[in-house]
Amino acid sequence: MKKTSLSDIARQLGVSKTLVSLVLNGKAKEHRISDEMSNKVKKLAKELNYKPNQIAKGLRTGRTNTIGLIIADIANPFFGKLGREIEKEAAAHGYRIVFCSSDENPDNSQKQIEMLQQGQVDGFIIAPPAGSENQILSLKRNKIPFVLIDRNFPDIDTNYIVVDxxxxxxxxxxxxxxxxxxxxxxxxxxxxxxxxxxxxxxxxxxxxxxxxxxxxxxxxxxxxxxxxxxxxxxxxxxxxxxxxxxxxxxxxxxxxxxxxxxxxxxxxxxxxxxxxxxxxxxxxxxxxxxxxxxxxxxPLQEIGRESVKVLLDMIHDRNAETKKIVLKAKFxxxxxxxx
Amino acid sequence: MKKTSLSDIARQLGVSKTLVSLVLNGKAKEHRISDEMSNKVKKLAKELNYKPNQIAKGLRTGRTNTIGLIIADIANPFFGKLGREIEKEAAAHGYRIVFCSSDENPDNSQKQIEMLQQGQVDGFIIAPPAGSENQILSLKRNKIPFVLIDRNFPDIDTNYIVVDxxxxxxxxxxxxxxxxxxxxxxxxxxxxxxxxxxxxxxxxxxxxxxxxxxxxxxxxxxxxxxxxxxxxxxxxxxxxxxxxxxxxxxxxxxxxxxxxxxxxxxxxxxxxxxxxxxxxxxxxxxxxxxxxxxxxxxPLQEIGRESVKVLLDMIHDRNAETKKIVLKAKFxxxxxxxx
DNA sequence: GCAATTTGCTAAAACGGTAAATCCAAAAAT
DNA sequence: ATTTTTGGATTTACCGTTTTAGCAAATTGC
The missing domain is CATH 3.40.50.2300 (Response regulator)
Structure with a gap:
């Protein structure tokens, strides 16, 4: 049972896949597709349990709806809880999280960032290890959206969410x-x-x-x-x-x-x-x-929320000005x- | 500064992108590409800092080198530590982890599995919440590679790694x-x-x-x-x-x-x-x-390792027989x- | 010296979508 | 009667790979 694709629907309905794509992306009105056709498409899509292939979509649009999370160690409850908050906020915006534990080692984070940068994530949330300044600078230079958490580099102008x-x-x-x-x-x-x-x-x-x-x-x-x-x-x-x-x-x-x-x-x-x-x-x-x-x-929840929000802002506008957020911790x- | 693609290298060298692809995938010998040409390609690829676009690769090959990890809650130290072990073993095999916390809610895990199933992961490692039997059956029916951890459904023949x-x-x-x-x-x-x-x-x-x-x-x-x-x-x-x-x-x-x-x-x-x-x-x-x-x-390390190994086996051979592993916990x- | 093989490489299709441009009636406006 | 608009859809191109099929030149076999 192969997965149904746009073309399958298009073929069965005798229309172009563009039409199907437009309808299923809610651009029917905008492109003056008739309601009748719209409904036929939607109905068949549901029947065939059509689910768009995110990889194909990603290739064309350059967006993956995925955030790369680079932290020291997901097994550390601090990062675990923070990760959870980030996951929650990301999910609320339709984003997924792929995480990497760097063990505070810049060589690791370097490899991890490189790996995820091959078109697999739309941006990064990073707790940068000591000695990773050049990696951060490189991201900045390449206009890759990212936000630092937990720590930041005072000499580098970046987004960050930290506590006082x-x-x-x-x-x-x-x-x-x-x-x-x-x-x-x-x-x-x-x-x-x-x-x-x-x-x-x-x-x-x-x-x-x-x-x-x-x-x-x-x-x-x-x-x-x-x-x-x-x-x-x-x-x-x-x-x-x-x-x-x-x-x-x-x-x-x-x-x-x-x-x-x-x-x-x-x-x-x-x-x-x-x-x-x-x-x-x-x-x-x-x-x-x-x-x-x-x-x-x-304030883990706030850090998580803000980091995702700031990152998404950056993703939507790569030239947005950097946001530096300092939150209060509670004794x-x-x-x-x-x- | 746009990222370099296969075509960029091909164009600069005046060869086909097929050749470049073959060389960079180590299939030069097999396809009788001359050593001279091979070296030229490799050299330029390094110079241009070529990194293959994993999305494009994924679209073509149907493989993403990504594992979907569905657990109850990454903030729970048990799952955090387990996640870390899974991450480690996965990384050793060139795989990444995208995680989702289900909160033991089958509706959540259902949505999460569906989301990741749109071509984004090669397989799943799942701690299935109560009431998610149908989801597991559905994965099985569609021959999606997966392995259960922490708990299993005795009535369903699946891979699993649990403790006694x-x-x-x-x-x-x-x-x-x-x-x-x-x-x-x-x-x-x-x-x-x-x-x-x-x-x-x-x-x-x-x-x-x-x-x-x-x-x-x-x-x-x-x-x-x-x-x-x-x-x-x-x-x-x-x-x-x-x-x-x-x-x-x-x-x-x-x-x-x-x-x-x-x-x-x-x-x-x-x-x-x-x-x-x-x-x-x-x-x-x-x-x-x-x-x-x-x-x-x-034995978190063993659970992590085995789950990844069993999953990879399944990914490489979807008809591999199911593995049921019961480990000893230590009091x-x-x-x-x-x- | 001619067919058969080997060597070295390439063109084109495919993966499954999205975006831009275009097309063609019929209806409306001039 | 001609032009313009509108509605409804299509065609084409493209994203960056991998794969399939194949082709010309060089080499080998006899």
């Missing part, structure tokens, strides 16, 4: 201070991404504003290929028993936070009694953790910071 | 018994999916084998649209203080488990002192939970069950 990382990190750290902690450590990624830099910046600003000296010893930069052992090592150095007398830790990502908590627990430390914890991002894990973890929740104090 | 749910649930429940609990409740989904049925079956079998009567009152079936409140309600009914004197709960999914734990914590219950917990699936949350949660970890005892 400085303010969010500030708020979380400030909260720790207000809760009475002053020896506050920061565990972050040793990676040149502006969102990460800004999180550390917000952390520092909060300390400074509260007249607490910034101790670089207390800022642990993890290699971005971080494994559990790395975090364990870093966290152990921050153990309150040590000379540094750390009282609280600010984790700059949920992956760091989750691994860090595992270590803290395995050390038998009581949270927040022995050490308090706050973290960027708000995975389910933090809600059921005992105690629940104070977290910075990003949720929980028991892990003595709240 | 009965055995896994049995093991987890049996573990609870061995730990000394006998009043064991089960929180599951009120949905006609064989994996869910089997989990309850395994739970019951373990009780029976240990001479513990099955108390239907202790089996809570949640509507599959479950929200936190539903779970909270159910869990409250199971509170050990009640007449039922429940000592342990087996959660049939991690989503149920996570919501359930939130409620147990909010009730101020101590785990496992007041009530023990085991759960199907093993999200990060369970590892950092205090205490860590005893869990049934599915990981942790402190939540007094381990």
């Amino acid at each position: 990382n400085i303010q969010a990190a500030f708020e979380a750290t400030d909260h720790l201070v207000k809760q009475g902690y002053s020896k506050i450590a920061c565990v972050t990624l040793n990676v040149h991404l502006n969102n990460m830099n800004q999180r550390v910046l917000g952390y520092k600003q909060a300390l400074i504003e509260n007249n607490i000296p910034v101790d670089e010893e207390l800022i642990k930069m993890m290699p971005f290929t971080h494994e559990k052992d790395d975090i364990a090592e870093a966290v152990k150095q921050l153990e309150p028993g040590n000379k540094s007398k750390v009282e609280a830790i600010f984790f700059a990502t949920s992956k760091l936070g989750i691994m860090g908590l595992e270590t803290l627990h395995s050390l038998g430390l009581h949270i927040p009694g022995d050490i308090a914890v706050v973290s960027f991002d708000d995975p389910d894990a933090y809600k059921i953790s005992q105690p629940p973890v104070s977290a910075i929740a990003q 949720i104090p929980r028991k892990s910071s003595g709240f | 749910n009965i055995q896994a649930a049995f093991e987890a429940t049996d573990h609870l018994v061995k730990q000394g609990y006998s009043k064991i409740a089960c929180v599951t989904l009120n949905v006609h999916l064989n994996n869910m049925n089997q989990r309850v079956l395994g739970y019951k079998q373990a009780l029976i084998e240990n001479n513990i009567p099955v108390d239907e009152e202790l089996i809570k079936m949640m509507p599959f649209t479950h929200e936190k409140d539903d779970i909270a309600e159910a869990v409250k009914q199971l509170e050990p203080g009640n007449k039922s004197k429940v000592e342990a709960i087996f959660f049939a999914t991690s989503k149920l488990g996570i919501m359930g734990l939130e409620t147990l914590h909010s009730l101020g219950l101590h785990i496992p002192g007041d009530i023990a917990v085991v759960s199907f699936d093993d999200p990060d949350a369970y590892k950092i939970s205090q205490p860590p949660v005893s869990a049934i970890a599915q 990981i005892p942790r402190k939540s069950s007094g381990f």
Whole structure:
């Protein structure tokens, strides 16, 4: 049972496939096709269960109704949830999502973008890994529609949707201070991404504003290929028993936070009694953790929606001016910071 | 700067595009194209940064090198991790993934399958929602390659990759018994999916084998649209203080488990002192939970790999016989069950 | 030295649509 | 009576590949 094509319908009705195409694309009126013929076509199309071949359509029109989503890792709940929101908004506009996980590796994202660029997607939503500036520039140069999410490159004029990382990190750290902690450590990624830099910046600003000296010893930069052992090592150095007398830790990502908590627990430390914890991002894990973890929740739905909208704007008008959207993240104090 | 096409190369070299196509597809030898010409073509193709238009290729060959992945929800870490494994294996074979979240709703999956079926994917990997039997049958009838994951329809002869749910649930429940609990409740989904049925079956079998009567009152079936409140309600009914004197709960999914734990914590219950917990699936949350949660970890990597392999087999030979693969899940005892 | 084969390459069709241009009556306007 | 408009449809071209069929020149066989 072969799929029915435009020509099949046209042949059976003894008309041209152009006519059939026009009718089924709702351009009948515009092209003065008689209602009688219109109805005949529609009826037969339904009978034969005609479904247009999107590939053929794509070849002719140059549009695929598909968005390429390049993120670090779909298995990471942050990106998973974000992906879901993007999928939802895209579907609402008749778009599909093909996703690629880059593992924060620019070589991967490079290959993935190249692969999808061969006429398969109308545009990209990208969380660009560090070192992928040239890829982004190349997209821009070729006028490929795209929008960055989660992080952006300040030196490149592009669309982007991010959160105010400085303010969010500030708020979380400030909260720790207000809760009475002053020896506050920061565990972050040793990676040149502006969102990460800004999180550390917000952390520092909060300390400074509260007249607490910034101790670089207390800022642990993890290699971005971080494994559990790395975090364990870093966290152990921050153990309150040590000379540094750390009282609280600010984790700059949920992956760091989750691994860090595992270590803290395995050390038998009581949270927040022995050490308090706050973290960027708000995975389910933090809600059921005992105690629940104070977290910075990003507005995933809004990020998802806006990124799709901005991208579609760009697709429809490649010369549209770039949109730079900075959203507010929400700090949720929980028991892990003595709240 | 328009993209270069086969014709561009052909024109510049004064040869036919057939020749260029043959060379670039490695069919030069086979078609007796001279090495000299071959090299000229390859060189120019590289110079012009030629990338074949996959859409055009797809139209001609009927193959898109794209797999449609239909799951319940990419934001659910179980499916996120599984998706990642599938993506990896697919990429290794030159395939891309377009995903759709069905929310366990057959109407959604129906639309999604239809949409992707318009020539856009070479095959499907599907976690079919309850009530989607007809869709699966229809795929089968039309000889569309597909493989089911996570659950299958016993009455339909299809490819599938699942875990032995009965055995896994049995093991987890049996573990609870061995730990000394006998009043064991089960929180599951009120949905006609064989994996869910089997989990309850395994739970019951373990009780029976240990001479513990099955108390239907202790089996809570949640509507599959479950929200936190539903779970909270159910869990409250199971509170050990009640007449039922429940000592342990087996959660049939991690989503149920996570919501359930939130409620147990909010009730101020101590785990496992007041009530023990085991759960199907093993999200990060369970590892950092205090205490860590005893869990049934599915072999996600193997499921991902096998599903892609089986699908590709089917794509390459639509009449290949169906493969039914049942993998073992691994029970990981942790402190939540007094381990 | 002539037929048969091999070598090296090409033209054209096809895939299934969409877009632009065109055509031809009949009706309306001049 | 001639021109213009309108309604209703068609023809042609094209998107960028792959595939089928084939052709001329060079080589081989005898």
